[in-house]
Amino acid sequence: MRKAIFACVSLLSMAIPVLAGPTPVAPNGIALYPDYMSWRVVAPSYREDKGHIRVITGNETAVAALRAGVKPLPDGSVLAKVAWKAVKHPSFPVATEAGEFVQVEFMVKDAKKYKETGGWGFARFVGKDLKPYGKDASFVNECFGCHTPVAGNDYLFTRMAGTP
Template sequence: MKTLLALAAAGGLVIAGVLAGVSQASESATSPASPIYGVSLPQGYRQWELIAPALEDAPLNELRAVVGNKATVDAYARNSQPFPDGTVLVKLAWKRQPSAEFATATVPGAATTVQVMVKDSKKYAATGGWGFGRFIDGKPADEAQHRTCFACHAARASGHDFVFTRYAP
């Protein structure tokens, strides 16, 4: 609920029922792992603290919420970078659609992806210390989609330990 309220307040969005009502990958200790990195959906991520909401315009036209585990929240609170090993960020994304109840509001439509970043500086040394996972309907995206993860983060966010998301106070 804290995530919903923060998203609504930060983005001026009407998102009642987002986390409960969206058909999205269920987290489990046995979820399939991503190719290349071996990252899986972390157990309990839907209850993690909101780091920041985001809107993506064309071509994706998505609403996004980035949540983080305790190590992530603590690192942001200390303004500590690079992020420590054990940091995990999860981005949930939905297609944007107009609200049926409030014409100027945007609400989540169909779920698109759940994306995961895991910090392990030894295991993922070749990719800035980060492993990546992209999941569609609870299943890992193909290897070609995972090959683009680090290149995009390296090109655009290398000065912030390869993380795009800034903490929303």
């Protein structure tokens, strides 16, 4: 199973936009983490309302905490959620695969800096040009509002996907 997940992420990483200039920065100051696809896979997900296939990756701090069941995650934890449009495989229509890249979102843990949003900083970079999302720093209210139903789980929808 781990080999299958690694192969999937390896193939998907080829479809990730490559930075062709300065690192994009969200309106709240969080810069895109260019190595997010080299982080460990936390879990795949599918968002039905958007039709997005997603892969959640985490840096070493986040993955170690998630594996150990530590909540809240420690400062320095970073999670990336990478999204592609879901498309039917042209030669195997019962299979769905990643199509066009949509966006990458980040959650950055710093309990003091992001106290107002549950200890998490949020950032989103959209499209092949990785355009920062939001007109100003208030965009985080949209992100945080979506995560409030899972406040009891450190504002995380994601958990480590089980493997043998």
